[in-house]
Amino acid sequence: MAEKKVGAEEIFKEFKEHSISEFFRKNRQMLGFAGKVRSLTTVVHEYVTNTLDACEEAGILPQVTVEIKNTGEERCLVKVTDNGPGIPKRLIGKALANVLSGTKFHRYMQQRGQQGIGAAGCTLFSQITTGKKVHVRSGTDKEAYECDLGISIKDNKPVIENLAELSKGNFKGLEIQAEFAGVKYENSDHGVSEYLKRTALVNPHIAIKLIDPEGNTLEFPRSVNEMPQRPRQIQPHPLGLEASDLLDFAHVTESRKLSSFLIESFARVTQNKINELKELVPDIDLSKEPRQLSWDEAEKLIVAFKKIKWIGPELDSLSLIGEQRVGAAIKNILNPEFQAVVERKPKVFRGGIPFVVEVGVAYGGNAGKATAEGASGNILRFANKVPLLFDGGTCGISEAIRGLQWKRYNIDDFEKSPISILVSVCSVYIPYSGVGKQSVAQEEEIMEEIRLAVMDSLRILQRYLSGVRQRTTAETKYKTIMRYVSQLAADLGELTGGKSETIEQSLRSLIENKYKKIFEDESEIKG
């Protein structure tokens, strides 16, 4: 070979570490900053989900204003203002300008955000496309201030400038103002207004105001004046743990014995269960210090956990959209000819992580997606009450539905039917398939539950559709028979010598009675 050989030392002389900010700076599309319309929707999505989480945690009915201005070609200024609890001054840099930090990452509860990336990702996106800092005003119940925020990309550290106190009563809540390039406002299925509309639909306790680049104001007023059921932070269930989780918890606990550590850190572990454990793993000393737990012992405990009969995890920790609200959302968006809602009981995946699936199905009216060849079936996806507008192609929700045997439900071809299926998944941990959180990983237990819920809803739809078909057939028959009834009555009258009017009347009532039953069944289903 003519090619020069190169040794390891030469190859590795360029070896470098890089920060998570550098990584996302180079790969911003992984955060959802790909495509002009999508990038703008992603910005609004990150800020609005943060607002909703903060308001709900603070017990405040959320009110959020999103204002978008064009500041140049494919360049927008986005201002998001809320009435939330604000962010303490000492943490503002880390909260909005440090990728991978936040309050939510270590929590075991249903939240919209869960990564500590979103808002800092927006700061990064603003900085790398416009070089501008993000301007923030924050008012908590203790302090009010404003400042400019950027990220030192090389080491992923916040840069805070122009910090100034505001008089305390002056502002309460959070206002973020940031400028982005490579973005575009568009009224489409993937645009900001559609995102906010769908957010409002499943979160009727929020008031949202959107001021678009042309100065038009679009309001989604609050329709429910009380907070939704509060999701609760829960302890992990023993069946949802892996050995590495158990070790991690054991190494930071303040409990002094393995047994008390297990009882205090995890759900459903009682002294009785500890006694059962002792018999299953007699060689592990449950009175030793938790930090002395070894990997092998942790693995043995996990295996033993699976042999014990546990009460399931606390499922009321989840906050659903609710059957009534799913129904109202569907009526509002699609105004369909027929709709049905199915709410399943909470289940667990990976052994111990609680989740719940809600499904609504809509048929006719504005259901389905309009295409050149007529309506086509579509899927409206939500995760922890956040609309998912992108990456449907690889989402576990879409994938679960794709494999269904539509013909069983009187639907010849989903792709060619005026049908919409709304699927919502809520969980203390949503396994998103990407950092941009627009698609749920294809986790088999979640997909199975979605499949069951959709099938439940399709069975209701099927009764309606077969009713419609039966009714159509029956109506045709009824009309045909009625057309001949006078002639028949006259002929019978002649044949039998009876009165043709009487015969006609009894024939008519005979026929009407038979068909009335079919029509009534139908209306019941329809109602």
Next chain:
Amino acid sequence: MAEKKVGAEEIFKEFKEHSISEFFRKNRQMLGFAGKVRSLTTVVHEYVTNTLDACEEAGILPQVTVEIKNTGEERCLVKVTDNGPGIPKRLIGKALANVLSGTKFHRYMQQRGQQGIGAAGCTLFSQITTGKKVHVRSGTDKEAYECDLGISIKDNKPVIENLAELSKGNFKGLEIQAEFAGVKYENSDHGVSEYLKRTALVNPHIAIKLIDPEGNTLEFPRSVNEMPQRPRQIQPHPLGLEASDLLDFAHVTESRKLSSFLIESFARVTQNKINELKELVPDIDLSKEPRQLSWDEAEKLIVAFKKIKWIGPELDSLSLIGEQRVGAAIKNILNPEFQAVVERKPKVFRGGIPFVVEVGVAYGGNAGKATAEGASGNILRFANKVPLLFDGGTCGISEAIRGLQWKRYNIDDFEKSPISILVSVCSVYIPYSGVGKQSVAQEEEIMEEIRLAVMDSLRILQRYLSGVRQRTTAETKYKTIMRYVSQLAADLGELTGGKSETIEQSLRSLIENKYKKIFEDESEIKG
């Protein structure tokens, strides 16, 4: 409201930073570790791409052995051994057990890996599912050693244990041995053997041996004994830069003037171009120190760059699969009735990032994907010569093809045709949509180029298909006419008094001449 209000201080008291290792520990599905079969394929993919990059850089024809053993239920030991340059001892920890570090991240050249996440992600995956360390043997041309590697997750630092020297001649190359749980070996479209088969097909200079859990050996021997054209590291082109890039380069350069910095750091910048720049941005002093460049000035320079007429980027920096190899790969995998290959010229996206698209189309034979209802169209995706087996649903490659007007190419329904389309994209930077690198982001310029290439190939297919149709019609007509020719000749003979044999002969040659032309055109296309 009965609900208690909570202030910012209380909400933020749980505020924490977390490391990138912690993040991926919690969200391992984002690295491709989702699903048992996929997880195992991801492991092999990460190790094999590293091997190929290292061997090619070192100028070594790659030879790699992948051995997989079942060690328990859904538990596998994976051993990957190569003949590459090895890894220097001083960097082994960071190379394989530190997420976000490596030689490739900052380079501007075509490589399979580009993130510095893959192999460290595998170390993490092994650790969190089995608690085991990864065992490594490495032999460079200077040293040979072995050790066990793990990650300290809290701070994303490597943990090295049992480091031992090996006598230098003892081992040359790299051997990684790691155990994983929650994985499964399967002979399917998404399994390890399919992955390696497709890798071998587009990289004929590699020798791959796979030993599966049942002890079967599957060999993909080397079919080309020379290295492919070496991709070259190039300088970024001015049109591919954003202001933030320019500033970053300016802050680390050793050049002393802005003008020399631009000439030395970027492609195609000459003194003449500097003179043009001076006229476009008269208020920027090009003789000042690069580190004094401000954002506003950088933005002005970027705007000015776009007004200058540049020579395009160096496109020969890319290493293609090659028309012949794409053709051979298709013949080998699909043995189709018809195939065509289209290789486009290199293009640029985002103004200055070079990329090239190669496309092969196959029809009939084993082309398409077998389904219960017969063959269905499918897409074989490759990026920088790496097969992409997952996340096709959101991939820019699939999306580009989805919108085509199939009927124009004599294809009634792609979903119901025995057709396969192989698409390969090579670039100095592939914009993957996720960290797991299985799908290309929907970058409009790349998609457009794919569309054009596929349309080119479909036009060739169309000629074949319309040839087939024409031939079928012609054959029917030919046979029908030939059936009557003797009778007709006899009748004509009687009518004209001519010799019926002579008439029949000239009629036959008349007809044959006409149809021969149709049949010949057809064979030409087929060949």
